[in-house]
Amino acid sequence: MDKSKVVVFEKPNVPLEVKEFDIPELEEGCILVKTLVSGVCGTDAHCYRGQVQMPVPIILGHESVGMIEKIAPDRKKDSVGEPVKEGDRIFWVAGHPCLQCYSCVALKDTTGCVNRRSYGWSYSCADYPYLTGGYAEYVFLTARSYFFKIPDSVPTDAAIAFGCGFPTAVKGFEVIQGVQPGQSVVIQGAGPVGLSSLVMAKLGGASPIVVIGAPSSRLEMARKLGADETIDLSSLPEPEARVSKVRELLGGEAELVIEATGFPEAVSEGIDMCKTAGRYLIMGVFSDLGPVPINPSLIVRKNLRLYGSVFWEPKHLYQVLQLLAKYNDRLSLQDAVTHRYGLEQSTAAIEDVEALKCVKAVIQPGYEAS
Ligand SMILES: [Zn+2]
Numbered sequence: 474m475d476k477s478k479v480v481v482f483e484k485p486n487v488p489l490e491v492k493e494f495d496i497p498e499l500e501e502g503c504i505l506v507k508t509l510v511s512g513v514c515g516t517d518a519h520c521y522r523g524q525v526q527m528p529v530p531i532i533l534g535h536e537s538v539g540m541i542e543k544i545a546p547d548r549k550k551d552s553v554g555e556p557v558k559e560g561d562r563i564f565w566v567a568g569h570p571c572l573q574c575y576s577c578v579a580l581k582d583t584t585g586c587v588n589r590r591s592y593g594w595s596y597s598c599a600d601y602p603y604l605t606g607g608y609a610e611y612v613f614l615t616a617r618s619y620f621f622k623i624p625d626s627v628p629t630d631a632a633i634a635f636g637c638g639f640p641t642a643v644k645g646f647e648v649i650q651g652v653q654p655g656q657s658v659v660i661q662g663a664g665p666v667g668l669s670s671l672v673m674a675k676l677g678g679a680s681p682i683v684v685i686g687a688p689s690s691r692l693e694m695a696r697k698l699g700a701d702e703t704i705d706l707s708s709l710p711e712p713e714a715r716v717s718k719v720r721e722l723l724g725g726e727a728e729l730v731i732e733a734t735g736f737p738e739a740v741s742e743g744i745d746m747c748k749t750a751g752r753y754l755i756m757g758v759f760s761d762l763g764p765v766p767i768n769p770s771l772i773v774r775k776n777l778r779l780y781g782s783v784f785w786e787p788k789h790l791y792q793v794l795q796l797l798a799k800y801n802d803r804l805s806l807q808d809a810v811t812h813r814y815g816l817e818q819s820t821a822a823i824e825d826v827e828a829l830k831c832v833k834a835v836i837q838p839g840y841e842a843s
């Protein structure tokens with residue numbers, strides 16, 4: 474039986490361990506994918522720190538690009554009917570909705586599924602099909618998995634560059650029904666969700682766009698992607714100072730503010746940055762880091778509209794790949810992959826992401842730093 478190296482998470486704050494798992498026999502509808510790159514998501518850091526409940530042991534990694542190693546004879550097409558074969562590059566969808574709950578059925582929106590399971594954080598690797606996370610040489614996709622062939626013109630690094638952040642932003646923009654040309658936008662956070670939101674705002678014609686974040690490499694990427702102004706958290710550590718800076722740059726508050734930080738404290742600051750009748754889209758605070766004080770009177774007196782958006786559906790990942798096929802020549806998102814690690818360096822990768830050292834970090838099985 475063939476084997477796959479995998480990286481196993483057992484306990485919070487304990488370094489991940491490289492192990493070897495047997496690769497299960499291919500059954501009907503299943504695909505064995507050889508991992509090319511797996512994104513290290515901010516959520517992986519929250520998982521590693523024990524801030525996300527998970528059935529351990531787990532193989533982390535919920536955003537991956539891989540090559541079809543073996544595909545069951547009954548599965549000849551991807552999830553939009555594109556023919557696929559062994560050797561093709563695919564991006565698979567980690568999440569599996571139940572299709573039997575209120576959100577899945579009555580709302581026809583699987584992102585609110587209460588029974589959602591996902592490769593990389595809610596399937597234990599102690600159970601079949603074992604290879605259920607991207608931090609591994611191989612991933613075993615069951616018949617439930619959606620996946621899309623990556624257009625030939627899209628570099629692998631461009632596809633993974635903003636990982637699950639890109640479809641998250643595409644879905645968030647769908648929730649708020651996009652931006653109007655000329656609308657002013659503030660984006661809190663320059664990680665994958667923030668930078669993806671910037672791409673979406675820019676494509677929608679928003680202007681000016683201000684991105685707040687750190688480190689400088691991410692802000693540099695933001696300017697390359699068309700941010701008109703950036704605010705470095707390290708030079709303006711106080712929320713009040715950032716709100717004043719936004720007012721100064723825009724001559725007032727913003728018509729649309731997007732939270733993409735993952736930190737609950739950002740929300741009251743974001744409300745301060747919203748203009749009268751402005752909109753506030755909150756996507757970053759996924760992990761539950763507890764409550765924070767906000768001033769509801771501001772929401773009332775400014776006629777604000779607040780939107781929350783979680784997860785995304787397979788169609789949003791499909792849209793990302795189509796968007797990359799059309800625009801990556803000028804976006805050059807592959808430049809966002811600034812840090813690369815082998816499986817053995819997975820813990821260091823998570824720590825570096827947590828310390829905001831990277832624009833985007835990826836795990837690439839077999840990679841050795843030169
Ligand atoms: Zn993620």
Ligand SMILES: [Zn+2]
Pocket residue numbers: 570571572573574575576577578583585586587588589
């Ligand atoms: Zn459901």
